[in-house]
Amino acid sequence: MTADDTLTHYDFRNVESHWQEEWEKAGVFTVPDIPPAGKPKYYVLEMFPYPSGQLHMGHVRNYALGDVIARYKRARGFSVLHPMGWDAFGLPAENAARERGVHPKEWTLANIAAMRETLQRLGFSLNWDREIATCLPDYYGKQQKLFLDFLKAGLVDRRESWVNWDPVDHTVLANEQVVDGKGWRSGALIEKKKLSQWFLRITKFAPDLLDGLKTLKRWPDRVRVMQERWIGRSEGARLRFSLAQPPHGFDENLDSVEVFTTRPETLFGMSFLAIAPDHPLAAKVAARNTEAAAFVAECRRMGTSVEAVETAEKRGLDTGLRVSHPFLPDATFPVWIANFVLMDYGTGALFGCPSGDQRDLDFARKYDLPVKAVVLPAGEDAASFGITKKAWTGEGTMINSGFLDGETCEAARKEAIARLEGLGIGSGVVNWRLRDWGVSRQRYWGCPIPVIHCESCGAVPVPDDQLPVVLPEDVTFDRPGNPLDHHPTWKHVSCPSCGKPALRETDTFDTFVDSSWYFARFTAPHADTPTVRAAADGWLAVDQYIGGIEHAILHLLYARFFTRAMRETGHLDVTEPFAGLFTQGMVNHESYKDSDGNWLYPEEVERGSSGATHRGTGNAVTVGRVEKMSKSKRNTVAPSAIIDRFGADTARWFVLSDSPPERDMEWTEAGVAGAGRFVQRLFRIVRSVVADCTADAALPDDISTAGDTLRRATHRTIAAVTEALEGFAVNVAVARLHELTSALADAERSAKEAGVAFARREAARTLSLLVAPMMPHLAEELLAALEPGQSLAAERSWPEADPALLAVTQVHLAVQIMGKLRGTIEAEPDEDPAAVLARAEAEPNVARLLEGQRIVKRIHVPNRIVNFVVAK
RNA sequence: GCGAGCUUGGCGGAAUGGUAGACGCACGAGACUUAAAAUCUCGAGUCCUAAAAGGACGUGCGGGUUCGAGUCCCGCAGCUCGCACCA
Numbered sequence: 001m002t003a004d005d006t007l008t009h010y011d012f013r014n015v016e017s018h019w020q021e022e023w024e025k026a027g028v029f030t031v032p033d034i035p036p037a038g039k040p041k042y043y044v045l046e047m048f049p050y051p052s053g054q055l056h057m058g059h060v061r062n063y064a065l066g067d068v069i070a071r072y073k074r075a076r077g078f079s080v081l082h083p084m085g086w087d088a089f090g091l092p093a094e095n096a097a098r099e100r101g102v103h104p105k106e107w108t109l110a111n112i113a114a115m116r117e118t119l120q121r122l123g124f125s126l127n128w129d130r131e132i133a134t135c136l137p138d139y140y141g142k143q144q145k146l147f148l149d150f151l152k153a154g155l156v157d158r159r160e161s162w163v164n165w166d167p168v169d170h171t172v173l174a175n176e177q178v179v180d181g182k183g184w185r186s187g188a189l190i191e192k193k194k195l196s197q198w199f200l201r202i203t204k205f206a207p208d209l210l211d212g213l214k215t216l217k218r219w220p221d222r223v224r225v226m227q228e229r230w231i232g233r234s235e236g237a238r239l240r241f242s243l244a245q246p247p248h249g250f251d252e253n254l255d256s257v258e259v260f261t262t263r264p265e266t267l268f269g270m271s272f273l274a275i276a277p278d279h280p281l282a283a284k285v286a287a288r289n290t291e292a293a294a295f296v297a298e299c300r301r302m303g304t305s306v307e308a309v310e311t312a313e314k315r316g317l318d319t320g321l322r323v324s325h326p327f328l329p330d331a332t333f334p335v336w337i338a339n340f341v342l343m344d345y346g347t348g349a350l351f352g353c354p355s356g357d358q359r360d361l362d363f364a365r366k367y368d369l370p371v372k373a374v375v376l377p378a379g380e381d382a383a384s385f386g387i388t389k390k391a392w393t394g395e396g397t398m399i400n401s402g403f404l405d406g407e408t409c410e411a412a413r414k415e416a417i418a419r420l421e422g423l424g425i426g427s428g429v430v431n432w433r434l435r436d437w438g439v440s441r442q443r444y445w446g447c448p449i450p451v452i453h454c455e456s457c458g459a460v461p462v463p464d465d466q467l468p469v470v471l472p473e474d475v476t477f478d479r480p481g482n483p484l485d486h487h488p489t490w491k492h493v494s495c496p497s498c499g500k501p502a503l504r505e506t507d508t509f510d511t512f513v514d515s516s517w518y519f520a521r522f523t524a525p526h527a528d529t530p531t532v533r534a535a536a537d538g539w540l541a542v543d544q545y546i547g548g549i550e551h552a553i554l555h556l557l558y559a560r561f562f563t564r565a566m567r568e569t570g571h572l573d574v575t576e577p578f579a580g581l582f583t584q585g586m587v588n589h590e591s592y593k594d595s596d597g598n599w600l601y602p603e604e605v606e607r608g609s610s611g612a613t614h615r616g617t618g619n620a621v622t623v624g625r626v627e628k629m630s631k632s633k634r635n636t637v638a639p640s641a642i643i644d645r646f647g648a649d650t651a652r653w654f655v656l657s658d659s660p661p662e663r664d665m666e667w668t669e670a671g672v673a674g675a676g677r678f679v680q681r682l683f684r685i686v687r688s689v690v691a692d693c694t695a696d697a698a699l700p701d702d703i704s705t706a707g708d709t710l711r712r713a714t715h716r717t718i719a720a721v722t723e724a725l726e727g728f729a730v731n732v733a734v735a736r737l738h739e740l741t742s743a744l745a746d747a748e749r750s751a752k753e754a755g756v757a758f759a760r761r762e763a764a765r766t767l768s769l770l771v772a773p774m775m776p777h778l779a780e781e782l783l784a785a786l787e788p789g790q791s792l793a794a795e796r797s798w799p800e801a802d803p804a805l806l807a808v809t810q811v812h813l814a815v816q817i818m819g820k821l822r823g824t825i826e827a828e829p830d831e832d833p834a835a836v837l838a839r840a841e842a843e844p845n846v847a848r849l850l851e852g853q854r855i856v857k858r859i860h861v862p863n864r865i866v867n868f869v870v871a872k
Numbered sequence: 873g874c875g876a877g878c879u880u881g882g883c884g885g886a887a888u889g890g891u892a893g894a895c896g897c898a899c900g901a902g903a904c905u906u907a908a909a910a911u912c913u914c915g916a917g918u919c920c921u922a923a924a925a926g927g928a929c930g931u932g933c934g935g936g937u938u939c940g941a942g943u944c945c946c947g948c949a950g951c952u953c954g955c956a957c958c959a
Contacts, residue, residue, distance in 0.1 A: 222876050340957045350959040359957055658884045670897055735895035814891040819940040821891050859939050865890045869939050
């Protein structure tokens with residue numbers, strides 16, 4: 001490379017690592033555990049990654065966006081906490097162990113090292129001293145402490161629950177791992193099995209989790225709506241139906257069935273009672289009736305398959321049992337086991353009112369059960385109104401309903417509840433869809449649940465002084481099931497309470513537990529306690545949380561629950577963990593297939609004007625849909641390869657350009673090359689400013705038009721970029737920076753005019769500072785060239801726009817006739833309306849078209865528009 | 873089925889009810905060069921029309937409000953996402 005090249009070519013390879021070292025040396029991104037007084041704090045957090053082995057473009061986009069916010073806020077004078085860590089427990093590590101014989105720990109730590117390196121090459125302003133990995137005892141030991149505190153506070157339960165059991169792998173599967181009733185790995189028919197499991201009592205906070213949503217003003221509406229529905233509050237009544245004439249030999253303790261309903265006023269329209277296949281009463285029936293037993297077993301099998309739910313036909317089986325009606329002492333109704341009744345919701349039983357509920361109607365039609373209309377819609381006649389194929393679920397007037405007749409639904413609802421309460425068989429209740437959170441997993445690579453099971457003392461918490469319960473490393477993966485359970489010695493301990501031989505819990509926590517409090521741990525990542533109050537309370541809530549929409553429900557809800565539980569157990573004193581949430585879109589890419597239908601990697605494909613061909617063979621390639629980058633479609637682009645070719649700033653600039661961050665973007669070769677050209681262009685332009693304009697170039701009193709124009713462009717850009725960044729419109733900020741860059745380049749032509757040298761220096765310096773959040777390395781390089789030996793760009797304040805230069809000196813006014821643009825005129829800002837109107841009317845084209853027309857109205861919106869309304 | 877969102881040039885997209893298409897990508901023309909790359913300049917919604925002036929049409933479709941609608945209101949279609957028998 002010649003000396004000349006160093007002035008015209010930006011050598012990102014050396015420059016980027018150099019500035020990363022400078023930042024590190026200066027400790028620019030380091031903040032103390034206790035937020036410093038006298039400066040406002042700002043906590044920026046991106047969802048931490050699972051260490052799968054390679055950073056992908058989705059991460060780059062996520063973290064680039066977060067880094068823009070972090071660097072921008074830092075420049076605005078905030079003390080910014082911006083940490084990074086690893087969601088490091090999880091099944092892929094165990095799969096790697098089984099498939100390739102690598103130990104999960106080794107695999108995970110190697111992946112972390114590789115991904116950390118890529119992250120660091122991208123130059124994110126992260127406080128690396130705070131790095132945590134959830135798979136290290138330092139982290140999960142504190143999690144065990146939290147769990148024990150929750151246990152003491154009554155926020156934990158142990159109870160039996162149904163799980164999907166894979167009989168081949170000897171493991172429990174999540175619902176999404178069960179495909180068509182079969183295990184996703186083993187292909188074995190999945191069984192429903194009851195296991196004793198640990199539950200976190202999230203339902204205890206259901207009302208508060210719902211109410212809290214209202215305070216989350218800076219969350220996307222749709223995420224709030226999703227959570228609201230997930231929590232699922234509904235008002236209604238619970239009531240007991242007594243079993244009429246239980247058959248001989250039936251359990252005498254089971255003399256009634258409790259149901260939940262939101263429509264107690266429709267009780268008179270009842271024609272059957274339905275219970276879930278998993279309902280205890282169904283089990284009783286199945287025990288004496290083989291037909292029922294077969295039906296229940298079948299429902300249980302079907303229940304897990306997604307397909308089954310979608311195509312679900314309503315099916316049921318009459319148990320032969322009957323219940324009495326609370327308001328009609330002489331009437332009894334059949335009890336059915338029905339496949340559409342969920343044991344998980346309400347009481348697992350319902351009364352069917354076919355006229356008022358479509359499902360009940362479908363069921364009634366199928367099994368020929370009576371349908372009685374009880375709600376008369378407005379405008380219908382009671383004598384002729386009937387329900388045929390469509391249930392009426394709306395409001396109306398009660399009919400055929402005894403003492404409720406003539407009332408509105410709402411009044412009748414209240415009255416029905418009052419009557420049930422009077423009879424002592426029911427009451428108004430609020431029901432929640434939210435279930436307690438089962439956290440037990442029969443896995444090795446997770447946080448051990450710190451409990452010891454003793455035959456005499458039951459489940460005994462591991463004493464604090466024995467924490468952390470460390471995962472043993474000498475485990476084997478040569479047979480199915482949980483390696484912790486197979487370990488020869490690990491689980492054999494003595495009971496902390498009575499000292500007798502006892503067994504360790506071999507289940508580990510759901511990995512969602514790990515990510516439910518990491519944001520709090522980041523505030524004091526090396527503390528001996530899970531949190532340090534002053535640190536957690538000082539930094540939390542996270543001011544801006546950024547991540548994918550896929551975590552809209554579970555992760556965010558669990559984190560909100562954990563925060564409340566931690567508050568209740570004294571670990572912190574905030575209620576909502578994330579004050580602002582931003583969900584960014586995905587990174588998509590074209591997909592390619594060869595003639596044999598095999599997916600091809602982008603680097604195997606040559607795109608020409610006549611279509612796409614294979615680089616090696618020259619064969620035609622089919623260009624498929626633009627879709628989410630995924631390994632299976634091979635439409636991925638590796639960030640490290642992009643950094644090698646174009647540098648970190650180019651990669652960052654490209655993912656931030658064009659598409660609004662909340663929307664999906666398409667990664668294209670041309671796009672990233674274009675970003676790379678811009679990096680070089682900006683570098684050249686600023687270098688020419690350094691060469692042309694001396695650092696002491698002064699602002700003359702009589703600045704030339706060219707100089708003034710550039711200065712105004714500079715200050716307008718400051719305002720526009722600031723506004724765009726405040727609103728997350730990074731793509732708009734990028735556009736404004738392109739414009740200023742072009743304006744600066746144009747000014748070179750007027751280099752000799754008065755004040756242009758000053759204006760060019762000002763523009764170049766401003767531009768460097770404004771691009772810094774997106775392209776921090778280039779910003780440092782530019783600023784160092786402009787102002788050698790001064791402070792780092794990363795430490796500088798955000799530029800301020802001079803209001804005097806934001807004021808418009810001349811306005812370009814549109815002139816319309818009947819709302820159609822017919823010409824433009826120039827005007828002084830806030831010029832006398834009469835003069836403006838006169839000039840508008842005289843504009844040649846306007847005058848021509850107004851000829852012979854009668855103007856009935858002249859509209860003048862100062863500094864914006866003139867519109868003439870003419871008579872027709 | 874329920875809910876949310878989206879729909880603007882060849883493409884990504886911009887636009888407090890006030891000149892639609894900023895900015896970028898791709899494309900075309902030109903300059904520089906022996907040549908290419910790089911770079912720079914210019915052009916470009918569609919049509920009347922090859923160009924200019926001018927005009928017509930134009931932000932998924934149909935209505936409405938308004939002097940004026942991509943933007944607000946009503947209805948419809950298409951696409952995407954989420955939840956999905958929640959009693």
